[in-house]
Amino acid sequence: MHPTGELRGESVRVGGDARQRFHDSRGYGRPLDGNAIALSRVETAHLLFRGDLAGVTLGDGAGAAGPVGFRRFVADSTAAVDGFFTRYLVYADLRDRGFYLSPAREPWPGGRADVPDAVDFVAYERGSTPRAGAVEHPVRVVGERESIPVDGLSGQTLAVVDEESDITYFAAETADVTGATRYDPPSTLTGEVVGDRVVLWDAPDALYERGFYGQPLTGRAAAVEGVLQLSLLEAASLAADGVLQLTDAPGGVNGVDGVDAADDVSGADDVEAAATDASRAADPAAAVATILDRGRAVEGDRFDRRLAVYRALRARQTVPKTGFKFGADFRTYRDVDTVDDLPHSAHLVRVVQPGHRFTPRELSLDVRLAGGVRKELVFAVVDEAGVRQRGGSTVDDAIRWLSVGRLTP
Template identity: 35%
Template structure:
């Protein structure tokens, strides 16, 4: 009955094999009894024993119980659970989610998140992150690889620019207007265009601007990159992501006001009515470690301003990871 009616456990011969969280859930509802060495265990004794045997058992139990009480069929799986869509069940329909359970105090290395994200994607599932806070409340997120693409036209030619302190000024009025209107580059200051370091590096690499210092000495791409690295730590990785996004025909502007590296637009048709950006993109190294409270703030902020939170990281090419709130 436990399997046929609730899809608990796995049939083994004439019996049923239950995971520790399944057993705890059923024991708490007086649907099974548990004994050890001839002694019957109550819920408290069993829960304490299971906690000593399985690291993270308490968090998994909280999530398992919550999902069951929401009406889902849940089975143990990788990384922690498989969740079936409402109206579906094991043996009839495929799982909809793979579930990764995390404590709010548990650092989460990027590599340990990417692996289940990719497995879920390969199996055509969604990865549900269930983060359990100190009061055992659960916040659910979906994590997935993101294909970033836009529809901007090719960039216009610029002109001669000068590197000042930590930014570049393009002096020619017509070139400034073209770059700003057609590619949404820089910030107009009068008839001149002030460019950020990443914008300047990109335009310089593509041969769309020429660059000199205050003395009039020419600066090539290698020399500029060396100076930019002295001004801004991690500039090389930040620029790598910026270049990849621009090459994907997206418009990329600073995301400073949102606490991220970039805000990103799929398309900007003109400056009369600039649309809201669709993404907030933050660059992280391949050895990055997420801390759930910081992650929660970033995703919450993106959601509050109607944007998608995307993390960019190097993995051969630049890869993108979207994390968004999920309401099961």
């Protein structure tokens, strides 16, 4: 004969041999005095659905004198608890997959686990009970129409329930974005700002072939050689490293060599002014400021965040290149020896701010695309300290690296 339970507050008390029947052998609930246990609402619904509980007395003015079954209990719980049914669906699915689970809060088993407050359940290692098992999945349940803050997401297993009650699981964890690319650019490079990029008219071959900087300007039957186009991010990073200076026009830095001292009496002043401009252009800090100004003009504050991430990726010995074709900020290469033997890129990196909120649809699309091209999806979360870099410096500690991927529990 199956026992009945009694709703008391937000848990259901079951007496008799409930501890041996449900908790000790199958990991449901938490022990009370004697052999009684307390069940959470989702645990109760699951036992009612399986027929292991005969019913639950609602009490508390709920309008049901005798024990109610699964349907009535679900209706009451849905009215009392936001998101109850989606949590029940995830709980039941993970139980069917062989996991024991507990609500991730005191005084339930697992309530002392080091998991964020937003976690709904902790799922123990498969086959382990709450009394002895280590937490394998801190599960956060999200409906398709909710949003997910990036802050605090690392270490969670997301269970997204769509409108047809299908469940998709994602693992969110700290990403390891490191590489083994060792290349030091030449100490002196000279470029010219052309629109929204910087052109090196006589670039050393190794800058592209070994460092994978820029894109050569090529074409059929080209008469001009050695031209390398840098993105503003690449140029700003090289200038911040002190190896890139700028010229403004053909014929000399800011036109110095093109000034004719015999033009008129003001010619001397022009030469002096041009010489001053030339000195400033040769100053790497001035080059950084010029490129940052241009980047902010075409992209706004987002340019600073992307530059911070670009420089951090280079410092981690990876090679970041544009991720535009994949809908990301960057794609990264771990170990580039030469572009003639280029490895498969490892990551797709999206740059976001603290406080950013994903929609589950957006997250699913990003993860699906990254998986389809065999790359790891990484979000670089850049806080305010990471973008205060007028001089081009950056602090890697100001960036949090979050990896999100599909998971099959």
